[in-house]
Amino acid sequence: MKARATETQRKTRIQMENEEKILDAALEEFSAHGFRGATIDRIAEHAGMSKPNLLYYFRRKQDIYEALIARLLDTWLEPLRELDAIGDPLPELQSYIRRKLEMARDFPRESRLFANEILQGAPRIKRLLETELKPLVDEKAELLRSWMKAGKINAVDPRHLIFSIWSTTQHYADFDAQVQVILGPDRGAEGRFEDAARYLETLFLDGLRPKASGGETPRIRNL
Amino acid sequence: MKARATETQRKTRIQMENEEKILDAALEEFSAHGFRGATIDRIAEHAGMSKPNLLYYFRRKQDIYEALIARLLDTWLEPLRELDAIGDPLPELQSYIRRKLEMARDFPRESRLFANEILQGAPRIKRLLETELKPLVDEKAELLRSWMKAGKINAVDPRHLIFSIWSTTQHYADFDAQVQVILGPDRGAEGRFEDAARYLETLFLDGLRPKASGGETPRIRNL
DNA sequence: TTAGAGTTTTATCAAACAGTCAAGATTTCG
DNA sequence: CGAAATCTTGACTGTTTGATAAAACTCTAA
Numbered sequence: 001m002k003a004r005a006t007e008t009q010r011k012t013r014i015q016m017e018n019e020e021k022i023l024d025a026a027l028e029e030f031s032a033h034g035f036r037g038a039t040i041d042r043i044a045e046h047a048g049m050s051k052p053n054l055l056y057y058f059r060r061k062q063d064i065y066e067a068l069i070a071r072l073l074d075t076w077l078e079p080l081r082e083l084d085a086i087g088d089p090l091p092e093l094q095s096y097i098r099r100k101l102e103m104a105r106d107f108p109r110e111s112r113l114f115a116n117e118i119l120q121g122a123p124r125i126k127r128l129l130e131t132e133l134k135p136l137v138d139e140k141a142e143l144l145r146s147w148m149k150a151g152k153i154n155a156v157d158p159r160h161l162i163f164s165i166w167s168t169t170q171h172y173a174d175f176d177a178q179v180q181v182i183l184g185p186d187r188g189a190e191g192r193f194e195d196a197a198r199y200l201e202t203l204f205l206d207g208l209r210p211k212a213s214g215g216e217t218p219r220i221r222n223l
Numbered sequence: 224m225k226a227r228a229t230e231t232q233r234k235t236r237i238q239m240e241n242e243e244k245i246l247d248a249a250l251e252e253f254s255a256h257g258f259r260g261a262t263i264d265r266i267a268e269h270a271g272m273s274k275p276n277l278l279y280y281f282r283r284k285q286d287i288y289e290a291l292i293a294r295l296l297d298t299w300l301e302p303l304r305e306l307d308a309i310g311d312p313l314p315e316l317q318s319y320i321r322r323k324l325e326m327a328r329d330f331p332r333e334s335r336l337f338a339n340e341i342l343q344g345a346p347r348i349k350r351l352l353e354t355e356l357k358p359l360v361d362e363k364a365e366l367l368r369s370w371m372k373a374g375k376i377n378a379v380d381p382r383h384l385i386f387s388i389w390s391t392t393q394h395y396a397d398f399d400a401q402v403q404v405i406l407g408p409d410r411g412a413e414g415r416f417e418d419a420a421r422y423l424e425t426l427f428l429d430g431l432r433p434k435a436s437g438g439e440t441p442r443i444r445n446l
Numbered sequence: 447t448t449a450g451a452g453t454t455t456t457a458t459c460a461a462a463c464a465g466t467c468a469a470g471a472t473t474t475c476g
Numbered sequence: 477c478g479a480a481a482t483c484t485t486g487a488c489t490g491t492t493t494g495a496t497a498a499a500a501c502t503c504t505a506a
Binding site for chain 1: 255256257258259260313316335338339341342343344345349352353357360374375376377379383384385387389390391393394395397398400401404405406418419421422423425426428429431432434
Binding site: 235237238241272273275276279 | 481482483485486
């Protein structure tokens, strides 16, 4: 009999290899065109196999998509999970921002996959967001609130703070096409991310209001 | 003969009405599913007319899309255009942020349409970005630089500053599904945007580092 | 080495899809 | 009014798409 992915059964070498190939190709397609815009044909082609063969491993388009999401969500939430009560608040936040920016740099397709899904109303992962994302954010919001109460960071709505970290960092993955048009070709991808990191540090730590309220040349912060 | 939309010719009442209906329905569809995910059938259905009738006004799917983009881009760039050298830098920036946030609140479909397009690599509007967006951003970046030289705002890369304003404000339109999961049903859309406005003002003006470097309760800024 | 589990392919299907065509219905305007 | 211009529709075409069936092939473990 067939050993479908759904059953709890040892996977063959070929199975593991092919599921890997399929999920990678699917990430490419889904992140570039969204669920509806992606086609099984293209995923199969990109994975280097025939469509019926692909459908042998995942019976339906949606199954591929769900397997992808399930595999990626944990990785995606990891940086926030690492936000810890142990360290000092400001350095902790800085390092969370850095980790998120690194993820945008290293996993842009994953970022776009989630962006596409949320953009379209999250119809396929709303439940996951409620059970996985919401509790984690609630927990970390509580942590942020305790830092605010202790006067370690400015008092703001911690959930909006988290939104702003997500949006500013993921922007460099999700809106890369636009970023490239505006920044031009000078300075490669690494340079762009260095600049972004430097800017975001200034923004999140000090904002735009100059320290010396007079009219002199302001100091430029270093990393 | 037919008076197609492409020709320079006076438009009939019916033509104007129907093009309007079509573009509105198309905005709904394209913003929710992206270019490939949207279908002419659904646009026609949503516009309340038959598919051949819709295709009488716009011969191809891409024509609808391009007409939409052309109609919206100007509106979309308006807030940035209004960023002016006349006013004081910090209030000017504050009001730019507020205008962008208002657009996210009032035109979420437009925001998602652009987000979808950029997310998918901007294949259909890259040229427009280069000819319309880039020069505008360059001009405003120069303005921001002059403010920085004068010590009126902190010295940062002005283009990254603009990115962060775009991303944080548009986040509330583009990622609304996620925002709603996290903020919960309490506080309607207006409340959410008020909270966001308050938070973003603090972030962009002062950042998170508390003013009093000691350990006391920090002041909460008011609007 | 060989039987059977596991994998791949060819052929196929029905639905969805973008787009066409010509005929019929309606509006506009002299 | 009435004819020309404009608008609308049903029927249709060729293609793409998600999905299935079954035969043919390959691998693996006893």
